[in-house]
Amino acid sequence: MSLFVRFAAALMVPILLVLGGTLGYVWIEGWKFWEGLYMTVITITTVGYAEVHPLTPAGQRFTVLLLMFSFIAVGYSVTTFISFVFEGQIIHAMRGRRMKRLISDLKDHYIICGGGVVGKEVAQELKRAGMPFVIVDKDPARSELGRDETVLFVEGRAEDDEVLVEAGIHRAKGLIAVLREDALNVFVVLSARQANPDLTIVARAAEERTIGKLMTAGANRVMSPYQLAGRRIASVLLRPSIVDFLDVVVGKGDAAMRLEQFHVDERSPLVGKQLKDTDIGQQTGAIVVGIQGPDGKPRVDPAASAGLSGITIQEEDVLIALGSDSQLNRLKDMAEQ
Numbered sequence: 627m628s629l630f631v632r633f634a635a636a637l638m639v640p641i642l643l644v645l646g647g648t649l650g651y652v653w654i655e656g657w658k659f660w661e662g663l664y665m666t667v668i669t670i671t672t673v674g675y676a677e678v679h680p681l682t683p684a685g686q687r688f689t690v691l692l693l694m695f696s697f698i699a700v701g702y703s704v705t706t707f708i709s710f711v712f713e714g715q716i717i718h719a720m721r722g723r724r725m726k727r728l729i730s731d732l733k734d735h736y737i738i739c740g741g742g743v744v745g746k747e748v749a750q751e752l753k754r755a756g757m758p759f760v761i762v763d764k765d766p767a768r769s770e771l772g773r774d775e776t777v778l779f780v781e782g783r784a785e786d787d788e789v790l791v792e793a794g795i796h797r798a799k800g801l802i803a804v805l806r807e808d809a810l811n812v813f814v815v816l817s818a819r820q821a822n823p824d825l826t827i828v829a830r831a832a833e834e835r836t837i838g839k840l841m842t843a844g845a846n847r848v849m850s851p852y853q854l855a856g857r858r859i860a861s862v863l864l865r866p867s868i869v870d871f872l873d874v875v876v877g878k879g880d881a882a883m884r885l886e887q888f889h890v891d892e893r894s895p896l897v898g899k900q901l902k903d904t905d906i907g908q909q910t911g912a913i914v915v916g917i918q919g920p921d922g923k924p925r926v927d928p929a930a931s932a933g934l935s936g937i938t939i940q941e942e943d944v945l946i947a948l949g950s951d952s953q954l955n956r957l958k959d960m961a962e963q
Contacts, residue, residue, distance in 0.1 A: 632706055635702075635706075636706035636707060639699045639703055640699055640703055643670065643692075643696060644667065647662070647665075647666030647692045647696075648663045650688050650692070651688070655681065655682060655685045657679065661678045661679070664678060665677065665678050666692065669689055670692070670696040672693075725778050728778055729778055729792070729793065730794070732758055732778075732798075733794075733797045734758070734798070735794060735799060736752055736758070736759040736760075736798065736799060736800045736801070736802065737759070737793045737794070737795065737798050737801045737818075738752075738760070738802045739803045739811075740763060740784065740803070740806070740830075741761045741763035741768075742769070742804065742806060746771055748802050748804065749761060749771055760779070760780055760793050761778065762779075762780045762784040762793050763779060763780075764781065764782060764784075780792050784803070784805060784810070785810055787817055790814075790817060795821045795825070796821060799825070799826065800825060800826040800827065800828070801815075801818045801825055801827045801828075802828050802830075803818075803828070803829040803840075804829075804830040805830070806832075808831055808836040808839075808840075811840060812829075812836065812839050812840055812843050815829050815840055815844050815845045816844060818844070819843065827844060827845045827847075828845065828846065828847045828849065829845040829847070829848050830848075830850075830851060831849070831850050832851070832852070834850065836848075837850070846922075875948065883949060883950060884951070885947070885948055886946075886949075886954045887944050887945065887947075888944065888945045888947065888954075888958050888961040888962055889942065889943075889944055889962060890939055890944070890945060891963050892942075893963045894941070894960060894961050894962070894963050895960065896960060896961060897940060897941050898939070898940075899938065899939055900935065901914060901917070901934060901935045901936070901937050901939060902935035902936065904939065904960075906960070909956065910949070910953050910956035911949060911950070911952075911953040911956070912947045912949030912953040912954055912956070912957040913948045914945050914946070914947050915934075915947065916934070916945075917939065917943055917944070917946070918943065918946065919940075919943060945961055
């Protein structure tokens, strides 16, 4: 039984008991309504006052039944109210209503399907970056983030269309499918792509053979935690300085430099110019370390002797740059006008 049904039942049972007792005395004894109500109240509360009128044998039997039902009804209501208070179910219900209200106001947010170990790490990174997100999990209480009041949860199965709609799939910017079972991730990606064709979807694949299925279902990117962990371990052994540097500029470090990406707008003055002719270094102080095309692939020109500096910047390109916050902000103004 749901929380609100139990709460409503705990309120309605005593009311129905009093009403039933009153009408019973009116019908059996022929008393007035207020006399029946008075008799019902003193019977249920067992205060020991005398009867309004002498009871007939039928009225006595009815009184016995009323007493028995009153003990059961009052006991149920009191037990339910106490459980609400001591188990924190009222607070839980209020939090649920607050979450639904906040989720309904979200726009251009991210939906994380799965609140396990991988989902927790994704959520922490998004939270650190200040990006709005909501987690879909069938049992939020088991998630380590379930105790965080600032994290929005939708309780339910991510493969259900109704749950995705409640999470704001039609208003979302991206979806991350990190459920434990690959088959469920495929189903979630397929449902999400049908609901929102413009959604950016990243999925987790435990098995390599599932990667192609996830891409076919509509995922933009597919990540394998085991492959990433293996490559990371090898990189720490082979290139420890590079890994440490990237941890600082991309991860949690407090360094003065960081890596950031910027989409080149069609109105940007950078469009149509080679990187070496943009004077980005002189005007912003930031260093462009990579250029990606709209398809997500690096822009390279093997024939250009100047390497990256000879690449002509086009609209919808992505500039990957290194610099301080102020330098990156100036580059953002140039690229995303």
